[in-house]
Amino acid sequence: MLYELPFFIVAIMVAIGLYITLFKRNLIKVALGISLMETGVNLFLITLAYRHGDRLSAPVFTSQILGGADPTYSLPTPHALTLTSIVIGVATTALLLSFVMQLYKKFGITTTDEMRRLK
Amino acid sequence: MSAYDTFINNSPALIVAIPLLFAFATPLISKLGGKLRNTWALLGVLVPSLIMFVLAFEVLKEGGMDTRFYLFGADSGNRFPLVGGHILRIAFAVDGMAVFMGVLISVVALSSVIYSMAYVKRYTGLDKYFTLLLLVLAANYGMVLTGDIFNLFVWFEISSISLSALTAFKANRGESFEGAAKYLMYSTVAGLLLLVAIGLLYGQYGHLNIKFLSSAIGGNTSMMMVDKIALGLMVTVFALKAGSVPMHMATPDAYGEAPAPITAMFVTASQAGLYAVFRTGFTLYGSNLTVTGETLHILGYILVVLGILSMFVGVTMALVQKDIKRLMAYHAISQTGYMLLGVGVGLAVLDTAQFAEYGRTAMTGGIFHIFNHALYKGLLFLTAGAIIYRTGTKDLNKMGGLGRDMKLTALFFIIGALAIAGIPPMNGFASKLLIYESVFKFNPIVGAIAMLVSLLTLASFVKVFYSVFMGPRRSEFKGGEVPATMLIGMAILGGVILVFSIFPSLVVTSLVDPAVNALTHIEGETTRSLTLFTGSGSWNTLVFLGAIFVAGIIALFLFMMGNKGTVPKGEGKKPYLFGNPTEIDGRPIVVPASNVYWGFTTALSKYYKPTEKAHSALFNDYMFWFVATAALLISIFAFLEVLT
Amino acid sequence: MKQMSPVVRTITKIAFGPIFIFGAYIILHGHLTPGGGFQGGALIASVLALYLVAFGAEKWKKKLLSTIESAGLISFVSAGFLGLTAGYFFFNFLAGSDIPIFNQTVPSMEGFSHPNWAPLFSSGTVSVMNLSVGLEVVAGITLVIVAMGLFSFADKEVE
Numbered sequence: 001m002l003y004e005l006p007f008f009i010v011a012i013m014v015a016i017g018l019y020i021t022l023f024k025r026n027l028i029k030v031a032l033g034i035s036l037m038e039t040g041v042n043l044f045l046i047t048l049a050y051r052h053g054d055r056l057s058a059p060v061f062t063s064q065i066l067g068g069a070d071p072t073y074s075l076p077t078p079h080a081l082t083l084t085s086i087v088i089g090v091a092t093t094a095l096l097l098s099f100v101m102q103l104y105k106k107f108g109i110t111t112t113d114e115m116r117r118l119k
Numbered sequence: 120m121s122a123y124d125t126f127i128n129n130s131p132a133l134i135v136a137i138p139l140l141f142a143f144a145t146p147l148i149s150k151l152g153g154k155l156r157n158t159w160a161l162l163g164v165l166v167p168s169l170i171m172f173v174l175a176f177e178v179l180k181e182g183g184m185d186t187r188f189y190l191f192g193a194d195s196g197n198r199f200p201l202v203g204g205h206i207l208r209i210a211f212a213v214d215g216m217a218v219f220m221g222v223l224i225s226v227v228a229l230s231s232v233i234y235s236m237a238y239v240k241r242y243t244g245l246d247k248y249f250t251l252l253l254l255v256l257a258a259n260y261g262m263v264l265t266g267d268i269f270n271l272f273v274w275f276e277i278s279s280i281s282l283s284a285l286t287a288f289k290a291n292r293g294e295s296f297e298g299a300a301k302y303l304m305y306s307t308v309a310g311l312l313l314l315v316a317i318g319l320l321y322g323q324y325g326h327l328n329i330k331f332l333s334s335a336i337g338g339n340t341s342m343m344m345v346d347k348i349a350l351g352l353m354v355t356v357f358a359l360k361a362g363s364v365p366m367h368m369a370t371p372d373a374y375g376e377a378p379a380p381i382t383a384m385f386v387t388a389s390q391a392g393l394y395a396v397f398r399t400g401f402t403l404y405g406s407n408l409t410v411t412g413e414t415l416h417i418l419g420y421i422l423v424v425l426g427i428l429s430m431f432v433g434v435t436m437a438l439v440q441k442d443i444k445r446l447m448a449y450h451a452i453s454q455t456g457y458m459l460l461g462v463g464v465g466l467a468v469l470d471t472a473q474f475a476e477y478g479r480t481a482m483t484g485g486i487f488h489i490f491n492h493a494l495y496k497g498l499l500f501l502t503a504g505a506i507i508y509r510t511g512t513k514d515l516n517k518m519g520g521l522g523r524d525m526k527l528t529a530l531f532f533i534i535g536a537l538a539i540a541g542i543p544p545m546n547g548f549a550s551k552l553l554i555y556e557s558v559f560k561f562n563p564i565v566g567a568i569a570m571l572v573s574l575l576t577l578a579s580f581v582k583v584f585y586s587v588f589m590g591p592r593r594s595e596f597k598g599g600e601v602p603a604t605m606l607i608g609m610a611i612l613g614g615v616i617l618v619f620s621i622f623p624s625l626v627v628t629s630l631v632d633p634a635v636n637a638l639t640h641i642e643g644e645t646t647r648s649l650t651l652f653t654g655s656g657s658w659n660t661l662v663f664l665g666a667i668f669v670a671g672i673i674a675l676f677l678f679m680m681g682n683k684g685t686v687p688k689g690e691g692k693k694p695y696l697f698g699n700p701t702e703i704d705g706r707p708i709v710v711p712a713s714n715v716y717w718g719f720t721t722a723l724s725k726y727y728k729p730t731e732k733a734h735s736a737l738f739n740d741y742m743f744w745f746v747a748t749a750a751l752l753i754s755i756f757a758f759l760e761v762l763t
Numbered sequence: 764m765k766q767m768s769p770v771v772r773t774i775t776k777i778a779f780g781p782i783f784i785f786g787a788y789i790i791l792h793g794h795l796t797p798g799g800g801f802q803g804g805a806l807i808a809s810v811l812a813l814y815l816v817a818f819g820a821e822k823w824k825k826k827l828l829s830t831i832e833s834a835g836l837i838s839f840v841s842a843g844f845l846g847l848t849a850g851y852f853f854f855n856f857l858a859g860s861d862i863p864i865f866n867q868t869v870p871s872m873e874g875f876s877h878p879n880w881a882p883l884f885s886s887g888t889v890s891v892m893n894l895s896v897g898l899e900v901v902a903g904i905t906l907v908i909v910a911m912g913l914f915s916f917a918d919k920e921v922e
Contacts, residue, residue, distance in 0.1 A: 018746060021738075022739055022742050022743055025739070030304065034307055037308065037311050038307075038311060041315055044318050048318055077321075078318075078321070083799075084273060085314060087801055088276045088280075092276075092280060092303065094911075095280060095284060096303055096304065096307070098911060099303065101915060103293070103297060107293050112737055113737065115300070115301075116736040117293075117297055117736075118298060118736055132852035132853075136843060140840045140841075143837050143840060144837055147833050147837075190851070192851055192854050
């Protein structure tokens with residue numbers, strides 16, 4: 001049960017992130033909700049990396065092999081996936097915040113209610 | 120191995136890497152001048168397009184069914200270096216469907232970049248424009264050529280971010296930021312849920328390569344819950360990218376605000392998203408039909424329903440638009456419905472007796488429609504760009520009378536409008552005929568809805584043609600025809616449309632049939648005749664044109680035999696308007712574009728009022744439709760067996 | 764944008780050294796310890812962001828940063844293209860070849876008690892790609908933050 005705890009945290013984070021994008025109106029809150037979802041999905045990917053005693057491709061040992069009874073291995077591929085996802089998240093968040101700043105500068109828009117000019 | 124073989128073996132990597140290299144070097148090159156930058160961008164599109172054509176020729180020579188693999192950083196002789204049962208490298212998998220999409224992307228990108236050389240000349244920051252354009256091209260190529268699902272996610276995200284940055288290119292208009300922000304937020308949330316699906320599949324099976332994943336999924340005794348959830352998420356996310364209802368609402372915002380050549384690149388990105396839907400259904404989950412067959416049939420029915428909704432909602436919302444590019448964007452959504460319908464019918468009857476009867480024809484029609492759609496939609500968006508370039512406005516109510524000065528643009532618009540409405544002899548008719556005839560056998564009502572949507576498409580383009588090109592010449596629109604590079608860009612697409620229209624069966628046998636073979640792994644018969652056989656009929660453009668020509672000769676003959684002396688004079692020269700006034704205060708009266716179909720929309724107000732309210736432009740509503748559709752699809756896949 | 768007080772400015776100048784060296788350590792040891800191009804680059808960019816907050820957004824050399832960014836990106840893709848000369852795209856042509864610095868390989872592991880022992884330049888093109896990505900990320904993230912800083916303190920157009 002202890003090993004499955006991060007998955008519950010991921011579910012809660014993604015659910016809160018989706019709730020924010022569905023129900024909150026302030027644009028900064030929506031951007032933060034998307035960022036929270038990104039963090040949740042990154043945690044999900046990293047949690048997939050830790051196995052024990054399984055068939056693996058190129059494991060990284062997290063405890064000493066000599067004398068360890070049931071060592072936990074770590075696969076390297078999800079670390080690469082998470083890193084890629086973090087980089088994409090940085091680019092997206094930067095771009096999104098720039099758009100929000102431009103919208104405020106041009107029209108004074110701060111909520112999605114006011115961002116309804118395109119009909 | 121000869122140099123040509125080495126070149127072909129390395130070509131998938133070159134096709135993706137050359138636009139990347141050119142994109143990264145563009146900011147440095149553009150410091151040396153504008154013309155050099157334009158030439159550099161053109162080279163950056165031309166070189167990978169040529170390599171793509173050569174690769175397509177090589178793959179289609181063998182029939183398109185076997186997949187060529189390209190491994191990054193190791194020997195790519197159709198082998199995977201395995202370590203303990205796992206692949207260690209990223210692989211590109213090129214088969215008939217991938218090169219079909221690649222050729223499509225090349226043609227549209229070529230015309231888009233040639234068009235944009237004159238279109239964006241008035242703007243600053245052009246080095247960033249061309250950099251992002253080349254990045255979008257690399258991302259589209261990557262999406263169609265890759266054989267690894269995480270790589271697909273990466274190219275998906277690059278494409279979304281670059282396209283949304285380009286949507287906001289016209290920074291003087293504030294609304295472009297709104298369109299860009301909505302598209303970016305929508306695509307990002309979709310990408311995150313796609314990553315969850317990829318994580319689920321990786322965590323369960325330990326592979327990221329599509330070929331290995333599909334054999335792992337097919338190796339179970341029945342589909343596991345993880346597979347079904349992942350399928351529901353992936354189909355929803357890729358259908359969002361393709362612009363299908365009910366996840367379509369960010370699409371008109373983004374298409375309407377982007378500069379016109381970028382909207383053409385948007386069309387290719389949406390088609391790449393549609394390609395990803397088919398890859399997921401046919402290749403990822405299709406390797407062992409005894410295990411996944413039931414779910415694939417359900418998926419086919421879901422695609423049919425999504426297709427019908429897209430067709431109908433797209434075209435009815437297009438009839439009430441005032442903005443020319445938003446109108447065309449709704450038509451793009453509607454045509455995506457045709458493709459989903461065609462391939463959905465094929466998927467729903469896969470591996471049954473009806474597949475040979477009408478399923479394969481439906482798939483051929485759907486996939487042929489992808490290429491035709493990219494061509495004529497790209498052309499229409501480019502003509503809309505030419506109109507906006509000349510008039511400075513996007514509002515249909517304010518335009519008029521452009522047909523007298525912009526004759527070539529009007530000609531290209533007519534070609535595009537006839538093609539999208541499916542009027543013979545254009546290529547749109549050929550693919551739509553394949554869809555009509557096969558879908559009618561599947562379910563007659565669906566076939567009738569498809570035809571109705573074609574009629575409404577034609578109606579809405581008649582409205583656009585009337586508002587933009589006909590009517591009296593207005594004094595505020597000066598300048599005549601658009602610059603030559605824009606005309607060349609439009610002519611490339613127009614020329615390819617005409618070639619496809621006159622020889623549809625050759626295109627089907629050489630490009631579309633290998634794609635269908637690659638997706639379904641069922642060899643079809645290929646006949647190299649000039650007639651397109653649909654299974655219950657046939658269509659030959661040359662016979663049709665010949666009949667029109669003969670009819671024209673007869674009409675001319677009858678005209679020559681008439682009374683020679685009648686020449687209209689005086690009052691007889693003016694068109695007869697039943698006594699209605701033609702001028703108010705010296706200005707001529709024209710029916711504004713919003714009122715052309717007031718009868719239709721008022722009669723259907725019971726449908727239009729709730730639908731227009733649902734398109735509320737509120738971002739939270741967009742998210743609601745996406746989450747609701749994802750939840751619905753996941754529940755259908757996960758729980759249908761329990762219920763039935 | 765107004766500058767901040769002298770205390771902040773001095774501490775920023777002092778803090779630049781250690782953070783920069785730490786970031787460079789993470790970039791250089793990317794193939795041996797956790798880290799790599801992006802992580803180290805983000806660290807160095809964060810100390811440059813500290814400079815932005817302390818000193819203002821006006822005097823940054825944006826053209827230089829843009830050139831560094833393009834140079835980093837081009838060297839990354841070129842490392843891939845140069846692999847074509849030895850056979851395949853992104854092939855690790857430097858490891859075990861004759862080029863002087865980068866061709867060291869990892870020695871055999873018998874008798875070692877530390878699992879991750881390897882020389883600093885031992886991974887061929889991986890080190891080259893780490894360095895180019897690090898350079899690019901520093902310049903890129905700094906440009907983004909400078910642009911946001913310049914933009915947010917310009918005159919507002921809305922009352």
